[in-house]
Amino acid sequence: xxxxxxxxxxxxxxxxxxxxxxSGRRVALHLLKKREKIFRPLIQVMAEAEQKVRTxxxxxxxxxxxxxxxxxxxxxxxxxxxxxxxxxxxxxxxxANTYRGVYHVLGGVLSAIDGxxxxxxxxxxxxxxxxxxxxHEVILALNATVDGQTxxxxxxxxxxxxxxxxxxxxxxVPIGGELDYLDEGTLFTAFQARRSAE
Numbered sequence: 001x002x003x004x005x006x007x008x009x010x011x012x013x014x015x016x017x018x019x020x021x022x023s024g025r026r027v028a029l030h031l032l033k034k035r036e037k038i039f040r041p042l043i044q045v046m047a048e049a050e051q052k053v054r055t056x057x058x059x060x061x062x063x064x065x066x067x068x069x070x071x072x073x074x075x076x077x078x079x080x081x082x083x084x085x086x087x088x089x090x091x092x093x094x095x096a097n098t099y100r101g102v103y104h105v106l107g108g109v110l111s112a113i114d115g116x117x118x119x120x121x122x123x124x125x126x127x128x129x130x131x132x133x134x135x136h137e138v139i140l141a142l143n144a145t146v147d148g149q150t151x152x153x154x155x156x157x158x159x160x161x162x163x164x165x166x167x168x169x170x171x172x173v174p175i176g177g178e179l180d181y182l183d184e185g186t187l188f189t190a191f192q193a194r195r196s197a198e
Contacts, residue, residue, distance in 0.1 A: 006032070058129070060105040060122050062087050070103060077101045079136040083126060083155065085109050085143055089179040093141065096187035101139070104129065109142060109151040121151075123158065130162050137165040140197060143178045156197050166197040 006028060014024030031039040055061070056068035063069055070076065080101025084090050090103050106121045118124070129135065138159055142148040152168060159166055169190040179187070 059103045060107060060125070061090055061103060075100070078134055080139065081126075081129065081135045081137070082139040082141050084141050084179070085148065085151075086180075089141065089143070092179045092182065093187060093191075096184040096191070098184075098188045098191045099139075101137075106142075106151070109145070109147040110154055111147045111150075118154070123155070126155075127158055130159060130164065135164060137167060139191075139194060140166065140168045141179065142168075145176060145178075152197065167194040168197045169194055 009028045009031075010021065010024045012024075013019055013027050014021045016024075019027065031042070052064045053062050054064070054066050056063055056066050056071055058067045058071045061068050061070060065072075077100055080099075081104055082093065082099055082101055083104045083106060084093065085106055085108060087105055090105060093099050093103075104122065104126050106123065106126070108116055108121055110116055110118065110121070130138065138155075140152045140155055142152055156166055182190075
């Protein structure tokens with residue numbers, strides 16, 4: 001464990017979400033003990049993902065193609081646009097299998113404390129998409145946090161001039177809840193009971 005290579009591996013693993021120094025050590029040990037079965041295939045898969053996965057220039061989701069498979073899917077309704085904070089939220093909604101429109105990933109939420117303003121997010125890209133005129137409804141599916149609600153209010157003001165339907169998720173999403181942690185049934189209920197943001 002005194003090896004600088006092992007220490008570096010543990011340090012990098014400890015930076016992953018849900019892992020701290022103790023978990024990082026356990027994962028590092030497991031990888032090193034299972035080099036042929038787990039470690040080497042993982043390295044190969046990670047290198048391939050790093051090279052091939054990119055950000056979609058339309059919706060800002062992650063995919064191996066640009067535009068992504070969601071944006072190019074002819075079965076999706078291009079008139080409904082669901083705005084989410086992060087790709088993890090998009091994946092959560094896709095797991096629920098209740099929404100068949102297209103998405104827009106903001107890349108975060110407005111936060112004065114963290115110095116995140118409209119310029120740090122993909123808000124202008126969203127407004128440009130709506131301005132093209134093909135979107136009839138924007139669903140603001142942001143987390144029910146203070147920053148999420150602040151972002152929703154800001155987006156409503158920015159979108160108001162476009163004379164489109166603006167809705168937010170309703171029942172089922174608890175205050176302080178994050179979409180990525182909700183079950184499919186809760187997400188389904190929230191989508192079915194969405195209400196006007198006006």
